[in-house]
Amino acid sequence: MLNINMDDVWNILQSLLPQLIAIGVALLLAIIITIAVNKRTVANEGTRKLVHSQSWIVAVIAMIVAVQMMLFGPLNSVLTLASGQGTLSQQSIDNAESLAVDIQREGITLLQNDDNNLPLQTKKLNVFGWSSTNPIYGGSGSGSMNDYYPTVSLLEGMKQAGIETNSELSDLYTKYRADRPYVNYDRQDWSLPEVPAAQYSQTIIDDAKSFSNQAAIVISRPGGEGADLPTNMKGEGIDYTDNSTEYADFEDGGHFLQLSRTEQDMVDLVTKNFDNVTLIYNGANTFEFGFLANYPQIKSVLWCPPAGQTGFTALGEVLAGKTNPSGHTTDTFVKDLKTTPTWNNFGDFRYDNMSEYNTDFYGTTMRPSFVNYVEGIYVGYRFYETASDEGFINYDDVVQFPFGYGLSYTNFDQSLDNVTYENGHITADVTVTNTGDVAGRDAVELYYNPPYTNGGIEKASANLIAFDKTDELQPGESTNVTLEFNDEDMASYDYQNDKAYVLEAGDYGISLRSDSHHVIAERNINVPSTIVYDESNPRSTDKTTVTNQFDNAEGDVTYLSRANHFANYDEVAAAPTSFTLSDDLKAKFINNSNYNTDELNNDSDQMPTTGAKNDIRLADLYGADYDDARWDQLLDNLTFDDMDDLIAWGGYGSRAVKSIGKVQQYDLDGPAALNNNFTGSGSIGFPASVAVACTWNEDLATRYGESIGDMAHEIDASGWYAPAMNIHRNAFAGRNFEYFSEDGLLSGVMVRNEVAAARAKGVYAFIKHFALNDQETNRQSMLCTWATEQAIREIYLKPFEMAVKDGGAQAVMSAYNYIGTIYAGASSNLLNTVLRDEWGFRGMVLTDYFGGIGYQNANQEIRNGGDIMLATTETTNHITDHSATSLLAMRNAAHNILYTTVNCWKYENGEPKTQTPVWQWIDYGVIAAMAIALIAAETLAIRRFMMRLQAARKVEVAGTAAANEPGDSLESIEN
Structure with a gap:
C-alpha cells in the first residue's frame, strides 16, 4: 500500500500539472467537436459520425500520451518504489526476533531496587497503568513498527515469563481506551489516557490486594519524527484531552515528562494499598x-526503553529473575528538567527581521528560525559533574540517576589494576568480580579529567573515554578487562x-567509575608538554590539517564557561x-531566493566529456579505489540526463543507468528496522537505538x-537510512528514541559497529542527520543553529567522525537545519572540508527528504558536497544549470553516488x-490492450464510414436512374 502524506500528494499534483492540463484540453476539444459537428454543420451523417469518432480517438491517444509522460516522468520513482519486492525468510525472522530480545535483556536498566524487591518472589502481579495495555514499541514516523509481523505486548512478555x-485491571484499561493517541510529524495528539482514580471501585482494589501483594505501575511516553515533546502542556497548539472533567491533567507550565494529575492520583492509589511497588x-x-x-512504597524502578516487536519478552524475564538486568543509563536523569542548561534555549524562536527570506511550504509561511547551543561543551553529565566539582551545584539535589548508572540483582567489585602511558598510548587493566549470588554482566566505564586553567580552553571534569561490557559472570567469577585509547583522544x-586540537600539559586523572559520578579508583598520567595538533603535527587519524571551519556558526551568542565557577550561567x-x-x-544567509548559480560559475572550467561510448560497465569497478583511473572512462559515458537522473531522483533508492x-x-x-514506506513491507522492528546504547555492549x-544486512539481501535493499546519531541535547527532543545518547563516544561506538557490520554484508548505511539536527521544532524552517566550533567538534560531530573513521561509512544523510547561516546539506565546510578532507570519507551525501522547501536546491548542493536528492516528486531537485562548472559538479556527484x-x-x-x-510490465500490457482496442475502434469507424458512404452512393445512383425513367415517382424510387 502506498504510504504518502498529504504534502507528498500536493507535491505530486503540482508536478503532474502540465500533463493534467493536456488531458483536460484533449477532453474539452473532443467535447467541443462533438457538439459543433452536428446535423446543422455537416449534412452527411457518415462524415459527421466519422469526425466524432476520430476526435475521440485522437483525444484518447493524447490522454494516453499524457498519462505515459506522468508514469515515466514525475510518477516514475513513486511507482518503482511501490512495486518493490522481497520477503524475509523464516530464519531471518527468527534471528531478528531473538536479537531484539537479547538487546532488550541488556538494555533494560534497573534504577532502584530497595529491599531487593526484584526479582519478584511471587508469580502474580497487579499491573496498573493504561500504558500496560498500550506500551511504546518504537517511535512514530520512520521509527514505526511493521504491522506485518506479530508483536509481543508488555503483558504477553510477563505471561511468557x-x-x-490481574486481568480485571487490564480489562479496565482496554475498555477505557483501545488505541494510543497519534503522535507523528503531520499531527500530534499528546493525550495521556489514564483511568481516573475515582473509577477504580473498591471491589477492584480489594480484588487486586487479594490477587497479589506485589504491584507494578507502568508509565509510558511516546515520541516521534517532526515534533518535540511539549514543554508546556497548556501551550498554544497543544492537542490534549483531559482524563476527567473534574480537573485538568496539567496546569499551565506543566510538561510532558512529568506525571499528569491522573497518573499522580494512580500512584497515590497504588502506594496507599501496596507496600511493594x-x-x-x-x-x-x-x-x-x-x-x-515521596513514595517509599515504590521499591523498584525499571527503565524499559521502546522494546521493538519482541523486546517485551525481556521485561517479563527481568521481573521474574530469569534475566539479570545489566543496562546502564545513556543520559542523566535530573529531578527538575526546568533547571537544565538547555531548558530556555530549545524550541521555537523565529527572527523578526528576515521576512524577505520567508518561503511558502505547502501553504504555510516559513520564517527563518534559530536555536542557541548556549551550553557549549557542557552537555548532559559533562555539565553536572563539572558544576559539582566547581561547587556550582549540590549534585544530589539536582541529579536523580547519573549517566552510566545501572543496578543488578548481584554485586560486582571492580579494581583498577594498572594504568600505563607509553608512546602516546594509554592502557587500563581492570578486574571485575561477581561478589553476589547470581550470574550477571557489568559495564566497565573509564573517564578522564583533564587539567583546566581558569578562563582557558573549556573542559569538562568527567569525560567518557572507553568502556566495555563483561560476559556473564557466575557468582565468585572474575574477568580481566583491558581498555585502551590514545592521548590525542583527550585533546x-x-x-x-590555536584553532586546532590541543593536548595541554599536566596531570590527567584516569578514573574507573560505576557511573559518571561515582569514582571507584583513579590514577594520574602526566603529559609533560603541550601538544598542538596542527599542520606540522596532525592527529594520527586525520587525513588533512584540522582547523576552524565553523567560525560563522558562533554567531552573536554568549556561551557557558567554566571560568570562575560558571559565573556566567544565569546570563547564558x-x-x-x-x-x-x-x-x-x-x-551571509542563503536560501533559494538569493542563491544565484550564474554568479558562482568559473569561466576557466572546461566542459567534461559526456555521452562517450567507452567499453566499461559499472560492475567493472566493484571494489576499485575511488581514484582508480577507470572511473574517468565510466563517467565520460554519462550524459547530462544520466547524471541529472542520478542526482535528482534519490528518494529511497537510486535510478538505473542503462x-x-x-x-x-x-x-x-x-532507525530500528528496514521499512519500505511505499509498499508497507519491511523487516522486524528492533528496540529503539536508546535501548541499544543502554546495553553498553558493542557486540550487540x-x-x-x-541482521540488518541479512534482511536487506532478502528484501532487495542496498542502503539503509540509519543509524541516526544526533545528540540527546535536551530531554524533550522528539527523536531521542532513534538517537543513542547524550554522549558522543557511547553513540559513536554503537554506530561504528552497526555501520561496519552492515557494510561487511554489502549494505551501505546512511549515517544521519549530519549535523546538529538535535531538535524537531522548526527543523524545516531554515533553523539557524548557533554553536561554538569546540562543541560542534567534541560533542555533535564525534559519533559521525567515529562512524567514518572506524566504521567505514559509505553514505551520509545531511540534515534539514542550518549551521550558522548555511543549510547543512549545502555546507562545503561540513561536507567537503570536514567529512571528506579531514576524515577521509568516500561515498555519497544524500539530503533529508527533498520536499520542495525554500532552501533545498540541487544546483547549490552538488557544488558544496551534496550528491543526491531524497526526492520522489518533481520539485527543485533537478540541475538547471548547463555550464561547465555545473557539469563538473554533476560529474563529481555521480562519481560519489556510483562509488x-x-x-x-x-x-x-x-x-x-x-x-x-512490475508497474512497467502492467503498463506495457495495458498499453498493448488499449492499442488493440484503438486499432479496432479505428477500423470499425472507417469500416462504418465506408459502409455509409457506399449506401449513400447507391441511393444517389438509384436516384439518378429513376430520374431518367419518366412516370416513376420519387416515392416509388425510395421504396
Whole structure:
C-alpha cells in the first residue's frame, strides 16, 4: 500500500500539472467537436459520425500520451518504489526476533531496587497503568513498527515469563481506551489516557490486594519524527484531552515528562494499598523521577526503553529473575528538567527581521528560525559533574540517576589494576568480580579529567573515554578487562587561539567509575608538554590539517564557561531576548531566493566529456579505489540526463543507468528496522537505538548491523537510512528514541559497529542527520543553529567522525537545519572540508527528504558536497544549470553516488540482472490492450464510414436512374 502524506500528494499534483492540463484540453476539444459537428454543420451523417469518432480517438491517444509522460516522468520513482519486492525468510525472522530480545535483556536498566524487591518472589502481579495495555514499541514516523509481523505486548512478555497478571485491571484499561493517541510529524495528539482514580471501585482494589501483594505501575511516553515533546502542556497548539472533567491533567507550565494529575492520583492509589511497588518507565526520553522521594512504597524502578516487536519478552524475564538486568543509563536523569542548561534555549524562536527570506511550504509561511547551543561543551553529565566539582551545584539535589548508572540483582567489585602511558598510548587493566549470588554482566566505564586553567580552553571534569561490557559472570567469577585509547583522544579543541586540537600539559586523572559520578579508583598520567595538533603535527587519524571551519556558526551568542565557577550561567541559560539577526550575519544567509548559480560559475572550467561510448560497465569497478583511473572512462559515458537522473531522483533508492549497466537500487528507511514506506513491507522492528546504547555492549550493535544486512539481501535493499546519531541535547527532543545518547563516544561506538557490520554484508548505511539536527521544532524552517566550533567538534560531530573513521561509512544523510547561516546539506565546510578532507570519507551525501522547501536546491548542493536528492516528486531537485562548472559538479556527484552503489552486495557477483519494475510490465500490457482496442475502434469507424458512404452512393445512383425513367415517382424510387 502506498504510504504518502498529504504534502507528498500536493507535491505530486503540482508536478503532474502540465500533463493534467493536456488531458483536460484533449477532453474539452473532443467535447467541443462533438457538439459543433452536428446535423446543422455537416449534412452527411457518415462524415459527421466519422469526425466524432476520430476526435475521440485522437483525444484518447493524447490522454494516453499524457498519462505515459506522468508514469515515466514525475510518477516514475513513486511507482518503482511501490512495486518493490522481497520477503524475509523464516530464519531471518527468527534471528531478528531473538536479537531484539537479547538487546532488550541488556538494555533494560534497573534504577532502584530497595529491599531487593526484584526479582519478584511471587508469580502474580497487579499491573496498573493504561500504558500496560498500550506500551511504546518504537517511535512514530520512520521509527514505526511493521504491522506485518506479530508483536509481543508488555503483558504477553510477563505471561511468557510465567507471571500471571490481574486481568480485571487490564480489562479496565482496554475498555477505557483501545488505541494510543497519534503522535507523528503531520499531527500530534499528546493525550495521556489514564483511568481516573475515582473509577477504580473498591471491589477492584480489594480484588487486586487479594490477587497479589506485589504491584507494578507502568508509565509510558511516546515520541516521534517532526515534533518535540511539549514543554508546556497548556501551550498554544497543544492537542490534549483531559482524563476527567473534574480537573485538568496539567496546569499551565506543566510538561510532558512529568506525571499528569491522573497518573499522580494512580500512584497515590497504588502506594496507599501496596507496600511493594515496581515502577516501570517505558519511553526513550529521560523522565522526571523527583516524586520517588515521596513514595517509599515504590521499591523498584525499571527503565524499559521502546522494546521493538519482541523486546517485551525481556521485561517479563527481568521481573521474574530469569534475566539479570545489566543496562546502564545513556543520559542523566535530573529531578527538575526546568533547571537544565538547555531548558530556555530549545524550541521555537523565529527572527523578526528576515521576512524577505520567508518561503511558502505547502501553504504555510516559513520564517527563518534559530536555536542557541548556549551550553557549549557542557552537555548532559559533562555539565553536572563539572558544576559539582566547581561547587556550582549540590549534585544530589539536582541529579536523580547519573549517566552510566545501572543496578543488578548481584554485586560486582571492580579494581583498577594498572594504568600505563607509553608512546602516546594509554592502557587500563581492570578486574571485575561477581561478589553476589547470581550470574550477571557489568559495564566497565573509564573517564578522564583533564587539567583546566581558569578562563582557558573549556573542559569538562568527567569525560567518557572507553568502556566495555563483561560476559556473564557466575557468582565468585572474575574477568580481566583491558581498555585502551590514545592521548590525542583527550585533546580539547581550541577554536579561539590555536584553532586546532590541543593536548595541554599536566596531570590527567584516569578514573574507573560505576557511573559518571561515582569514582571507584583513579590514577594520574602526566603529559609533560603541550601538544598542538596542527599542520606540522596532525592527529594520527586525520587525513588533512584540522582547523576552524565553523567560525560563522558562533554567531552573536554568549556561551557557558567554566571560568570562575560558571559565573556566567544565569546570563547564558536565560531565554533569548534578541530575535534580530545582525546585518553581518544576515548578509551571509542563503536560501533559494538569493542563491544565484550564474554568479558562482568559473569561466576557466572546461566542459567534461559526456555521452562517450567507452567499453566499461559499472560492475567493472566493484571494489576499485575511488581514484582508480577507470572511473574517468565510466563517467565520460554519462550524459547530462544520466547524471541529472542520478542526482535528482534519490528518494529511497537510486535510478538505473542503462549505458553503464547500473540497475535500479532500493534504500529503505527505519532507525530500528528496514521499512519500505511505499509498499508497507519491511523487516522486524528492533528496540529503539536508546535501548541499544543502554546495553553498553558493542557486540550487540555488531549483531544488529549484521541482521540488518541479512534482511536487506532478502528484501532487495542496498542502503539503509540509519543509524541516526544526533545528540540527546535536551530531554524533550522528539527523536531521542532513534538517537543513542547524550554522549558522543557511547553513540559513536554503537554506530561504528552497526555501520561496519552492515557494510561487511554489502549494505551501505546512511549515517544521519549530519549535523546538529538535535531538535524537531522548526527543523524545516531554515533553523539557524548557533554553536561554538569546540562543541560542534567534541560533542555533535564525534559519533559521525567515529562512524567514518572506524566504521567505514559509505553514505551520509545531511540534515534539514542550518549551521550558522548555511543549510547543512549545502555546507562545503561540513561536507567537503570536514567529512571528506579531514576524515577521509568516500561515498555519497544524500539530503533529508527533498520536499520542495525554500532552501533545498540541487544546483547549490552538488557544488558544496551534496550528491543526491531524497526526492520522489518533481520539485527543485533537478540541475538547471548547463555550464561547465555545473557539469563538473554533476560529474563529481555521480562519481560519489556510483562509488557507493557499486560497492554493495548486488554487484558482488558481477553485473546484476536488470529488472523491469512490475508497474512497467502492467503498463506495457495495458498499453498493448488499449492499442488493440484503438486499432479496432479505428477500423470499425472507417469500416462504418465506408459502409455509409457506399449506401449513400447507391441511393444517389438509384436516384439518378429513376430520374431518367419518366412516370416513376420519387416515392416509388425510395421504396
